Amino acid sequence: MEMWEYVRRLLAGATGGNQSFMPGLIAGTYFRDLIAKNLDTKHPIHEFSDLADLFFEQLKNEGLIRPAEVRPGPxxxxxxxxxxxxxxxxxxxLSRRGGVAFFESVQAEIDSATVLRLLHQLDS
Structure with a gap:
């Protein structure tokens, strides 16, 4: 499991007010994808779900995601x-070729200052 691939998937799932955001579903999909690719899943599915919740909180606390505005409608x-x-x-x-690998290689944490620095480094 790559932490930054997990983060990429969580960010991709944060699509706004048109659907609920469920880290556990994203965890389950990632877990099944790893199994389908015969990659080592050292953690059981419940630990994947716990990590999804942890990463979600970190993304929220670091200002990378926020509660979506209520959309008008029924x-x-x-x-x-x-x-x-x-x-x-x-x-x-992270969606660029080599993006996840770059963040993994520098062992970055989910921290807004670190993310800004690494984004600047990628764009240089």
């Missing part, structure tokens, strides 16, 4: 989150 979507501008920039960087 249904209110609970638990919806959206990316901030920094979250969008990070998702774009």
């Amino acid at each position: 249904a209110v979507i609970l638990g919806a989150v959206e990316r901030t501008q920094l979250g969008d920039q990070l998702l774009e960087a």
Whole structure:
């Protein structure tokens, strides 16, 4: 499991007020993808879910995602989150070829100052 691939998937799931954000579902999908690729899953599925919740809280605390604004309409979507501008920039960087590997190689933590520095470094 790569932490930054996990972060990329969580950011990609933060699509705004049109759907609920469920880290556990993202965890389950990532877990199944690793199994399908015959990659080592050292952690059981419940630990994947716990990590998803932890990473979600870190992304929220560092200002990379936030609760989505309520959209007008008949249904209110609970638990919806959206990316901030920094979250969008990070998702774009992680989605580039080699983006996840770059963040993994420098052993970066989920920290907004570190993310800004690494994004600047990538763009240089």
